[in-house]
Amino acid sequence: MNDSFWQAAYIIGALCVVLSIKWLNSPVTARRGVLAGEFGMLLAVVGTLLRAEVVSYQWIFIAMVAGGAIGAPLAYLMPMTSVPQLTALSHAFGALAAALVGTAEFYNDVAEGNPTTGFKMVAIVIESLLGYLTATASVMAFGKLQEIVPTRPMTYKGQNVINLALFAIATVLGVWMVAAPAPVWVFPAFIGLSLLFGILLILPIGGGDMPTVIALLNSYAGAAAAAMGFVLENRLLIIAGSLNAASGFILSVIMCNAMNRSFANVLFGAFGQAQPASAALAQARPVKSATPEDAASILESARRVIVVPGYGMAVAQAQHKLRELADSLGKRGVQVDFAIHPVAGRMPGHMNVLLAEADIPYDRLFEMEDINQDFSECDVALVIGANDVVNPAARHDKTSPIYGMPILDVDKAHTVMVIKRSMNPGFAGIDNELYYLDKTLMLFGDAKAFTGEIVKELGAHK
Amino acid sequence: MTTEIEISLYVLVLAVPLGLELVRRVSPLLHTPLMSLTNAISAISVVGAILVSGAEGSPALSKTLGVIAVMFATINIVAGFLITDRMLKMFKKKEGSK
Numbered sequence: 001m002n003d004s005f006w007q008a009a010y011i012i013g014a015l016c017v018v019l020s021i022k023w024l025n026s027p028v029t030a031r032r033g034v035l036a037g038e039f040g041m042l043l044a045v046v047g048t049l050l051r052a053e054v055v056s057y058q059w060i061f062i063a064m065v066a067g068g069a070i071g072a073p074l075a076y077l078m079p080m081t082s083v084p085q086l087t088a089l090s091h092a093f094g095a096l097a098a099a100l101v102g103t104a105e106f107y108n109d110v111a112e113g114n115p116t117t118g119f120k121m122v123a124i125v126i127e128s129l130l131g132y133l134t135a136t137a138s139v140m141a142f143g144k145l146q147e148i149v150p151t152r153p154m155t156y157k158g159q160n161v162i163n164l165a166l167f168a169i170a171t172v173l174g175v176w177m178v179a180a181p182a183p184v185w186v187f188p189a190f191i192g193l194s195l196l197f198g199i200l201l202i203l204p205i206g207g208g209d210m211p212t213v214i215a216l217l218n219s220y221a222g223a224a225a226a227a228m229g230f231v232l233e234n235r236l237l238i239i240a241g242s243l244n245a246a247s248g249f250i251l252s253v254i255m256c257n258a259m260n261r262s263f264a265n266v267l268f269g270a271f272g273q274a275q276p277a278s279a280a281l282a283q284a285r286p287v288k289s290a291t292p293e294d295a296a297s298i299l300e301s302a303r304r305v306i307v308v309p310g311y312g313m314a315v316a317q318a319q320h321k322l323r324e325l326a327d328s329l330g331k332r333g334v335q336v337d338f339a340i341h342p343v344a345g346r347m348p349g350h351m352n353v354l355l356a357e358a359d360i361p362y363d364r365l366f367e368m369e370d371i372n373q374d375f376s377e378c379d380v381a382l383v384i385g386a387n388d389v390v391n392p393a394a395r396h397d398k399t400s401p402i403y404g405m406p407i408l409d410v411d412k413a414h415t416v417m418v419i420k421r422s423m424n425p426g427f428a429g430i431d432n433e434l435y436y437l438d439k440t441l442m443l444f445g446d447a448k449a450f451t452g453e454i455v456k457e458l459g460a461h462k
Numbered sequence: 463m464t465t466e467i468e469i470s471l472y473v474l475v476l477a478v479p480l481g482l483e484l485v486r487r488v489s490p491l492l493h494t495p496l497m498s499l500t501n502a503i504s505a506i507s508v509v510g511a512i513l514v515s516g517a518e519g520s521p522a523l524s525k526t527l528g529v530i531a532v533m534f535a536t537i538n539i540v541a542g543f544l545i546t547d548r549m550l551k552m553f554k555k556k557e558g559s560k
Binding site: 017018020021022024025026027030031033034037038040041044045048049051053054055056057059060062063064066067068070071072074075076078080083086087089090091093094096097098100101103104105107108111119214215218221222224225226228229230231232233234235236237238239240241242243244245246247248249250251254340342347348349350352353356357359361362363365367 | 466467469470473474477478479480481482484485486487488489490491492493494495496497498499500501502503504505506507508509510511512513514515516517518520521523524525527528529530531532533534535536537538539540541542543544545546547548549550551552553554555
């Protein structure tokens with residue numbers, strides 16, 4: 001097979017990748033986007049297999065079949081609430097693949113007695129650093145999301161100093177290898193540092209900051225692929241990798257903006273450590289609580305209800321019951337909309353996927369900017385499993401850790417209902433004054449069970 | 463004279479702003495599928511893995527690493543695309559279309 005075939009395959013593949021992301025801009029064309037992406041990937045793989053340099057196929061096919069056999073069940077068996085975990089895991093595999101290729105390239109050149117230095121080595125260093133650190137960081141993120149690893153930020157004295165020092169040593173080793181052929185121990189040491197750095201990077205990050213972190217890891221994985229493109233002088237890799245890097249970067253910026261925090265604060269701020277003082281305070285103040293019956297009759301007589309879902313809804317798997325509630329209210333002529341905060345859940349857009357899973361049509365899901373002015377006109381704001389994103393302290397309390405974060409203005413609604421397990425503060429450990437307002441009714445219980453009770457009550461009122 | 467590296471850098475400086483523009487236009491509604499789709503696309507590194515593991519005369523160490531990389535990248539590709547499609551199938555507009 002001559003060279004023009006795979007070259008053409010790569011060029012069309014690159015176009016497919018670009019179109020794939022373009023079509024993802026609307027739910028109407030999104031599935032076409034996936035198809036384009038798959039086709040682009042297929043072209044890339046087939047084109048590569050047909051290149052003259054590739055002479056042995058046996059092991060490649062075995063590896064592909066094994067990879068498919070592991071990947072497909074992962075994608076089909078994971079429940080939708082676990083999409084963040086799956087994405088983290090998938091990042092880990094992809095990043096590790098990129099890192100291993102970088103390592104192989106390095107040792108190829110060593111074996112030829114011609115160790116790489118200069119520009120190609122810069123690319124290998126970046127590829128390996130990002131690849132290995134993304135791999136371990138993603139595994140850690142997976143652990144935190146799956147709650148195998150404690151989700152609270154883990155901090156120790158001098159943490160940032162140690163991280164910085166490790167990073168500095170890795171940089172020195174990297175520069176050394178670029179400048180001149182380094183001793184044999186340098187590259188393995190560099191790999192070890194990268195792996196370690198990935199773990200340490202995630203330790204101080206709390207569960208609620210995972211949307212930013214996953215987006216950032218996504219960006220790193222793309223950057224590693226782009227760096228590989230420089231190593232192999234392969235422009236398809238550069239295009240696909242940098243599109244991916246740009247995508248992850250934008251998403252993490254959006255997440256940071258949605259919390260009014262800087263990158264540095266998310267990565268090194270150890271946000272959301274337990275604050276026992278505020279928890280104690282929470283016990284002391286009186287709140288109004290209500291039964292499912294009360295809730296049902298208030299909802300029934302409302303004209304417009306805005307539901308604000310949060311991670312708690314995902315944990316309780318309450319999205320299906322929530323749809324039953326929305327349907328039941330809809331039949332009574334109540335307009336039910338959903339307000340989605342950008343950082344609700346554990347990855348960008350997490351809530352939308354869960355509500356879509358429960359068959360809630362996507363034209364009922366509204367972004368924060370589009371629905372915030374409507375709260376003042378709505379009769380009931382129903383908060384289910386969300387906490388910090390509806391805390392009015394973010395607007396006025398300069399001492400609050402979340403001051404300045406854009407929030408959903410549920411406190412402007414006529415009545416606020418909050419379904420919550422108990423008065424324990426949420427992930428950030430910040431007390432929420434919303435719960436003590438006169439117009440707020442606390443509905444204590446499991447989100448799924450409580451929503452189910454309301455639905456039952458509504459049914460009985462028929 | 464234009465070197466290979468120069469061409470690659472040109473591609474990079476064009477691809478990054480293109481990516482930023484494309485992603486900015488994606489509705490927040492679809493941010494999760496966007497992430498899993500780009501996740502699958504980042505496994506384009508499978509190309510490098512195939513080249514390393516299939517090449518003639520590369521040392522056993524590189525070949526082994528390459529084959530493992532092919533497997534890992536394939537997991538990423540398959541899982542990434544399938545979960546994206548599974549999610550997108552659920553997004554419906556009309557009410558009651560079960």
